[in-house]
Amino acid sequence: MSDNELHSDHAYAYHLDGGLTRSAQQRPEPGPHQVLIRVRAASVNRRDLMLMDGTYPLPATAGVIPLSDGVGEVIALGPGVTRAGIGDRITASYFVRWVDGPQTLATAAEQYGANYDGFLATYALIEEDSIVHVPAHLTDTEAATLSCAGMVAWSALTTPAPPASGARVVTVGSGAVALYAIQFAKILGAEVISITSSQAKAQRLRALGADTVIDRTVTGNWGDAVMDLTGTGAEHVIDTVGLPTLEQSVRAGAYNSTVTMVGAMAPAPGTSLPDNPFGSSYLSIRRIAVGSRAGFEAMNRVIAEHRLRPVIDREFDADKAADAYDYLRSGASFGKVVIAVG
Numbered sequence: 001m002s003d004n005e006l007h008s009d010h011a012y013a014y015h016l017d018g019g020l021t022r023s024a025q026q027r028p029e030p031g032p033h034q035v036l037i038r039v040r041a042a043s044v045n046r047r048d049l050m051l052m053d054g055t056y057p058l059p060a061t062a063g064v065i066p067l068s069d070g071v072g073e074v075i076a077l078g079p080g081v082t083r084a085g086i087g088d089r090i091t092a093s094y095f096v097r098w099v100d101g102p103q104t105l106a107t108a109a110e111q112y113g114a115n116y117d118g119f120l121a122t123y124a125l126i127e128e129d130s131i132v133h134v135p136a137h138l139t140d141t142e143a144a145t146l147s148c149a150g151m152v153a154w155s156a157l158t159t160p161a162p163p164a165s166g167a168r169v170v171t172v173g174s175g176a177v178a179l180y181a182i183q184f185a186k187i188l189g190a191e192v193i194s195i196t197s198s199q200a201k202a203q204r205l206r207a208l209g210a211d212t213v214i215d216r217t218v219t220g221n222w223g224d225a226v227m228d229l230t231g232t233g234a235e236h237v238i239d240t241v242g243l244p245t246l247e248q249s250v251r252a253g254a255y256n257s258t259v260t261m262v263g264a265m266a267p268a269p270g271t272s273l274p275d276n277p278f279g280s281s282y283l284s285i286r287r288i289a290v291g292s293r294a295g296f297e298a299m300n301r302v303i304a305e306h307r308l309r310p311v312i313d314r315e316f317d318a319d320k321a322a323d324a325y326d327y328l329r330s331g332a333s334f335g336k337v338v339i340a341v342g
Helices: 003-007 046-053 146-158 176-187 199-208 222-230 243-252 293-306 318-330
Strands: 012-016 020-024 034-044 069-077 089-092 123-127 131-133 168-172 191-196 212-215 234-239 253-261 283-287 312-317 336-340
Touching (some): 034 318, 046 318, 168 176, 168 243, 176 191, 176 293, 191 243, 212 222, 318 336
Parallel strands (some): 312 336
Antiparallel strands (some): 034 069
16 A cells, blocks of 8 residues: 555645644655655754744745654655665755855755745655755654754854864753753763753753753853853853853853854843953854754764764644644743654
8 A cells, every 4th residue: 555545634734824724735746856755753943933923034935834853754756866765764954955065045045944845744845955864773753853953053063173072162051952062062072061041950951961050040140150160261152042141151262262152032121232242252253054964964973873862852743733832932841842743
């Protein structure tokens, strides 16, 4: 019996159009250099909340199937496909055609779940340029979390160069990107200082590998605390919160360090922001945009070698997709929020 006969009566897709709507889905046919996958799981990122709210820099195409992160099994190949075969378990890079090298505006403007249909559906069409095979030891739930949060953390740590063994890495926040960053930093041999705003999460950050945890609700000048702790500051600061914590992140940085801003949180009304974010520090402040397919494949090799397992908070059934969005928005999660698609 064909996959179409098994699933055609029950296939569905969610669409982003002022909210989430669900409708029946017909099985698509892959075109040249496309593969069709049967989606097994997908995960929600903060960018997906922004796309729903209309605050993401790239507006969502009306009716697009959301979510950039997912995993599934290849069930059909379009003409000319050589990078995957029937039965392969794959995901897709966040950007549809950024294979390697410097990113361009053109490649930044093509994203799954924004203006290309994403993974919150029974079937997904994946362009061959973005095909990425997932580590075999990961479950579908775990593999569905790699494309965005995993790659942001990996890129923040390893580009333009990974930290030297023994280097100090500060992670700011306790969302999924920060958790990945802690795991990757420990694999790379770094000392990790984690900044959180939740005592309840502090012990869990230590259990994940953080050598030191500082609660910024208790220690407001945590940048100075990092400097006092280390003597020279941290070589890498990965700030997953955003402008509200930028000043302290700069204070925590060593001479010639790098502060990578990957947060999407806008400052609360009345938040005081520095006129000169550098202060007296000599360092680089940058923003990054996830990563290329080549970077994704490099990350997966490390994940496979070290048998790293992503932190999963909760998995929702497919008919509870809106609840998954709401749960992520609540800020209560510790780890990834995943939807079991099929």
